[in-house]
Amino acid sequence: MSQAATEIVRISAHAGSVPGDGLNREFRVCKLVDTTTCIGCKACEVACLEWNGYSFSETTFDNSYQTMPETQWNYWNLIKFNEHEREDGTMQLLMRKDQCMHCAEPGCLEACPAEGAIVQYANGIVDFQEEHCIGCGYCISGCPFNIPKFSPTARKVFKCTLCNDRVSQGLEPACIKACPTGCLHFGTKLEMNDLAEHRAAQLREHSGFADAGVYDPPGVGGTHVIYVLHDAKNPQLYGGLPKDPHVPITVRLWKGPLKWIGNLAIVGGLLGVFIHYLRFGPKVVKEDEKTDEGDK
């Protein structure tokens, strides 16, 4: 956004074209997770905790390397370990770094009733503003990725910020910085898409992963965290990555048609009784006037 200040579109008393006019700059950022080169070292988990100031949570042992079953309000970055048995009987250990996907059409934001509690920046980051959060948890229901988590102590909801504080200062997210294999990349959305497609093609052509591909689900308008998967046809193998995520239909119905119908019905009802009163007036029991006065 600061770049826009240096981009000239008109120049006074200038003959000829404006240098740089019509130039398109990509403000959208993106994190690329190449699951094919992840070694499951969890450096990203630790870096996330360190940067965001959370202490390490208790681990849950479940016959796998996975730290805990799912992300927590104070544990935003979790590598999901999945043992997948292939058709030929060989085993494949699928590791996927799970975190907020920063959807272009965020279900959390759509479901949120509190003004200013969730914002989406022009660079694509979807960020919770906890000072405005009322702790209703509608974002939990709106998210197709099971990311927002309720803190019982703060009574508010937290999730990965894509290190908005670092990115706004020109730094890459903490997880990216910590990754030792280079399976995590950070850059503009266009660059990352390009890199991801390139890597997927490489996997298909040279590594025998015929179904390798990029996970950038169009159902939520694309995401600002994208994956390279060995098997893009079965993303659910990677710790329940949804195949075709959408903002839930009931959230859309509620925030769309139901809101209109409901608002019209409430206003119509209030107007209706008012007009009825103007037209017909109250029901007064005739003898009442006499007897009531008699009582007094």
Add this chain to the structure above:
Amino acid sequence: MNREPYLLPNGRVLRYSFHERLIHWLAAVPYIYALLSGLAFWSPWLFWIAVILGGTTIARELHPWFGVVFVIATWLMYGMWGRQMRETPSDKAWWANIGHYIRNEDDQMPSADRFNPGQKLLFWGFVGNGVLLLISGLILWFPQYVPWSLRFLRLFAVIVHPICALLTIALFIIHVYMGTAFERGAFGSVIRGDVSRAWAHEHHRTWYERLLRESAERK
């Protein structure tokens, strides 16, 4: 069943006992809080209501508690009025003449018992929606305890809760209008408890005539 006599010595008729009035308001006051705070979460244009209800986070904390009190009071109401609210064969004729009722042509209305069919609709509407609001409300109260595999419950609650709330709002608007502006004497009946004999005769003739009969038998 009722310890209080219905025909009062001052020539008036006891419409609602103290017990009935108390439960009515035990349902009404929490409902109004839940309604207003619910409207705040329903639309950004109404979010300011939450501010005057104690603050936005407080309103979120209190909304379900008031909802629970409302449902308890509705349950007590069900025990208190459930039998009297049952549909009777004469209800059809009442609904067939609803146009006369709306146009204040009450002399052309069939006589009503203690509760007319419109009041029965209000009652069952609140009881039925109250049950659904409670079930969906509990899910929305603690979304963090609904596991991901049971996510459909949350998605069901997200749409059922506002639909049921809107249905009660429709009933509530009509109820408040009739109770305060439209039917003179009705509001007093749920505050002080009594109505005039003429009012009882006009609006609930079957009930009033039974009271007279029972009173005569006792003598």
